[in-house]
């Protein structure tokens with residue numbers, strides 16, 4: 001077993017404002033493994049920014065411990081915390097580029113701070129600009145770049161000192177959907193080609209769907225659910241997750257659609273999500289032989305990191321025992337949930 005690269009153990013954070021206090025995070029326990037792409041998702045105020053500040057040591061937890069790269073941050077001196085922070089590249093929503101510096105100058109900045117020689121900086125920047133596809137724009141200023149190009153510069157700067165962790169805080173929230181796709185592809189490339197662990201903080205399920213391996217859902221400071229992106233998409237349990245997933249995917253009926261389905265259909269309503277690699281069609285094709293009627297009443301197919309996720313809501317009619325036989329057959333190759 002490899003050691004987790006980031007570990008939260010019983011982490012809580014309370015902010016005090018005069019006599020009032022806000023519990024921004026509560027009882028977070030979680031391991032993030034080296035080389036994975038991990039997403040934190042939640043609505044506004046869920047505690048996402050606080051979590052970022054705990055990972056990069058800008059805030060200390062009120063309870064529990066945060067360990068990064070084997071170093072427990074609450075026990076370190078400010079100097080040592082700065083060293084650990086050097087192993088974390090940060091990517092921001094508003095890019096945070098220096099307006100007075102060119103693309104080259106922006107990417108050079110962290111290397112200058114780290115004391116690299118001019119020659120080494122030149123070689124590293126040549127590599128980085130090639131990696132992010134901005135070789136031609138080395139001498140442009142931020143104001144001459146599109147939002148997507150600015151974020152590419154942000155990513156090149158974040159990767160400059162070869163950190164093992166890339167922490168992307170709402171990195172695509174200011175970008176349009178096409179540009180978002182490009183930036184997500186670049187984060188994936190950093191993960192695949194450089195082995196960088198990527199931690200993304202987002203309120204957009206679309207980012208989670210196309211980028212992450214695992215996801216944790218934050219709601220009012222608590223981690224209400226976590227697991228593989230596929231698990232969370234196919235069977236969201238917590239209310240907050242259902243709302244977030246429902247806003248992105250139309251393959252699962254939301255509350256209003258469930259009411260409409262129940263009013264319109266008299267059979268047994270189930271939602272089935274095929275297990276990876278299984279073909280629902282084979283079972284569904286035999287349903288008629290069992291004397292059971294079947295209608296597709298909701299659902300569709302979406303893709304998660306290149307894999308199909310197939311979810312359909314079915315209205316099954318016929319003898320109760322025959323319907324049960326069909327449900328049992330489906331349950332062998334799919335997650336089956338009653339619609340109720």
Ligand SMILES: Nc1ncnc2c1ncn2[C@@H]1O[C@H](COP(=O)(O)OP(=O)(O)OP(=O)(O)O)[C@@H](O)[C@H]1O
Pocket residue numbers: 015016017022023024042043044045046047048049050051203
């Ligand atoms: N420095 C602070 N002082 C007092 N309260 C704070 C502080 N920082 C955050 N909070 C509170 O902690 C809670 C979580 O805030 P946080 O910014 O972490 O949420 P978020 O999920 O990042 O939200 P958003 O997406 O809107 O940025 C909120 O209730 C917020 O008001």
